[in-house]
Amino acid sequence: xxxxxxxxxxxxxxxxxxxxxxxxxxxxxxxxxxxxxxxxxxxxxxxxxxxxxxxxxxxxxxxxxxxxxxxxxxxxxxxxxxxxxxxxxxxxxxxxxxxxxxxxxxxxxxxxxxxxxxxxxxxxxxxxxxxxxxxxxxxxxxxxxxxxxxxxxxxxxxxxxxxxxxxxxxxxxxxxxxxxxxxxxxxxxxxxxxxxxxxxxxxxxxxxxxxxxxxxxxxxxxxxxxxxxxxxxxxxxxxxxxxxxxxxxxxxxxxxxx
Amino acid sequence: xxxxxxxxxxxxxxxxxxxxxxxxxxxxxxxxxxxxxxxxxxxxxxxxxxxxxxxxxxxxxxxxxxxxxxxxxxxxxxxxxxxxxxxxxxxxxxxxxxxxxxxxxxxxxxxxxxxxxxxxxxxxxxxxxxxxxxxxxxxxxxxxxxxxxxxxxxxxxxxxxxxxxxxxxxxxxxxxxxxxxxxxxxxxxxxxxxxxxxxxxxxxxxxxxxxxxxxxxxxxxxxxxxxxxxxxxxxxxxx
Numbered sequence: 001x002x003x004x005x006x007x008x009x010x011x012x013x014x015x016x017x018x019x020x021x022x023x024x025x026x027x028x029x030x031x032x033x034x035x036x037x038x039x040x041x042x043x044x045x046x047x048x049x050x051x052x053x054x055x056x057x058x059x060x061x062x063x064x065x066x067x068x069x070x071x072x073x074x075x076x077x078x079x080x081x082x083x084x085x086x087x088x089x090x091x092x093x094x095x096x097x098x099x100x101x102x103x104x105x106x107x108x109x110x111x112x113x114x115x116x117x118x119x120x121x122x123x124x125x126x127x128x129x130x131x132x133x134x135x136x137x138x139x140x141x142x143x144x145x146x147x148x149x150x151x152x153x154x155x156x157x158x159x160x161x162x163x164x165x166x167x168x169x170x171x172x173x174x175x176x177x178x179x180x181x182x183x184x185x186x187x188x189x190x191x192x193x194x195x196x197x198x199x200x201x202x203x204x205x206x207x208x209x210x211x212x213x214x215x216x217x218x219x220x221x222x223x224x225x226x227x228x229x230x231x232x233x234x235x236x237x238x239x240x241x242x243x244x245x246x247x248x249x250x251x252x253x254x255x256x257x258x
Numbered sequence: 259x260x261x262x263x264x265x266x267x268x269x270x271x272x273x274x275x276x277x278x279x280x281x282x283x284x285x286x287x288x289x290x291x292x293x294x295x296x297x298x299x300x301x302x303x304x305x306x307x308x309x310x311x312x313x314x315x316x317x318x319x320x321x322x323x324x325x326x327x328x329x330x331x332x333x334x335x336x337x338x339x340x341x342x343x344x345x346x347x348x349x350x351x352x353x354x355x356x357x358x359x360x361x362x363x364x365x366x367x368x369x370x371x372x373x374x375x376x377x378x379x380x381x382x383x384x385x386x387x388x389x390x391x392x393x394x395x396x397x398x399x400x401x402x403x404x405x406x407x408x409x410x411x412x413x414x415x416x417x418x419x420x421x422x423x424x425x426x427x428x429x430x431x432x433x434x435x436x437x438x439x440x441x442x443x444x445x446x447x448x449x450x451x452x453x454x455x456x457x458x459x460x461x462x463x464x465x466x467x468x469x470x471x472x473x474x475x476x477x478x479x480x481x482x483x484x485x486x487x488x489x490x491x492x493x494x495x496x497x
């Protein structure tokens with residue numbers, strides 16, 4: 001049986017009367033790289049945040065690898081998920097934040113081994129080996145002993161990516177990973193994400209304002225507006241021949257701004 | 259040669275003057291120092307209890323489940339909302355009515371620890387709330403347990419924020435221990451009052467009293483600064 005890696009089934013996210021996501025149906029296949037674009041307030045970041053369980057949803061069901069995330073099966077009935085269930089399903093997800101969110105009181109290496117040791121029960125030696133391999137992969141093996149305050153924004157974000165990969169997630173969620181960076185550091189972070197996307201090892205959901213990058217790495221691009229997915233398609237179709245009027249307006253504004 | 263003689267004479271004169279002024283120092287100083295020992299005893303034990311309660315109640319109020327949060331809130335509001343002196347009287351004079359007889363020292367430590375712990379809990383709660391929300395989100399994304407999140411990520415950062423507030427409360431607690439004479443303990447202040455009644459050397463006695471409190475406060479100040487330095491050594495100030 002094949003099932004999508006990520007599936008949103010009529011998901012509702014609301015703050016009081018304000019509906020941020022409304023009856024969202026959306027799915028991502030295993031190994032697929034999907035970019036989400038849209039104006040601010042469109043709900044695109046919220047898609048990642050509710051999936052990562054950073055915020056509760058008010059209706060619907062999210063599935064990860066065929067299993068419900070926010071609900072669970074008890075005697076054939078779907079009930080609200082227990083913390084243990086959420087934790088088990090959530091372990092397949094990893095998230096990279098706009099503001100990196102590294103732990104400032106720990107070195108780059110300590111950031112990368114903290115959760116593998118305490119959450120996954122790895123030995124310190126094993127976790128350190130793995131973390132050093134990942135730091136090397138993002139080009140920062142020589143910065144392992146540095147604290148976040150001693151690293152540039154681009155370096156911090158690469159450490160944050162290594163920290164996420166150390167947990168062996170199957171799905172990577174990138175929430176505007178380059179939006180807080182100085183322009184000259186955007187490239188180094190995008191290169192790491194490009195390598196991950198091309199490796200085919202991960203299912204990737206990327207929220208971004210880097211239209212050129214989204215077009216380059218994505219298998220599919222989704223345009224969100226007003227809490228709904230308004231249009232989706234292959235990058236060349238969506239960027240080259242947008243159907244929806246709001247998407248056309250959005251793209252012309254974004255491309256105008258360069 | 260001449261200059262050395264003049265300086266020596268000057269020093270000898272000043273030492274003589276001081277000795278004459280404080281000639282009765284050896285009569286009343288031992289009693290005041292004995293009082294200082296009591297003040298330090300009450301202070302140190304109260305500070306341990308106060309810091310412990312601050313941490314427990316502060317964490318409980320910010321992250322506990324509903325029942326624990328309620329208990330912490332009731333504790334904080336009861337002890338913040340009542341007079342320390344009255345609590346001290348309760349511990350020493352009222353509790354025996356309910357079959358719990360406490361020594362003066364135990365009554366004082368309990369009263370001070372409970373009272374200042376209530377204030378400290380709010381300092382801790384504020385500090386936990388001041389840690390960047392992104393830190394919590396990162397721990398969720400890394401699937402860390404709530405316990406690990408608190409002990410490994412949030413508290414190490416929150417403690418740095420609590421130190422100025424907790425140092426303040428600690429200094430206030432030490433000076434506040436002058437109240438313990440109400441439960442028969444002879445601390446610095448009460449010893450000074452007694453010695454003044456005996457010897458009438460008001461200026462010297464209360465000068466020494468003030469200096470002793472000031473020295474104790476300086477210990478806390480330097481300790482607090484060293485701890486703050488230690489806990490913030492790697493934290494970047496977000497711009």
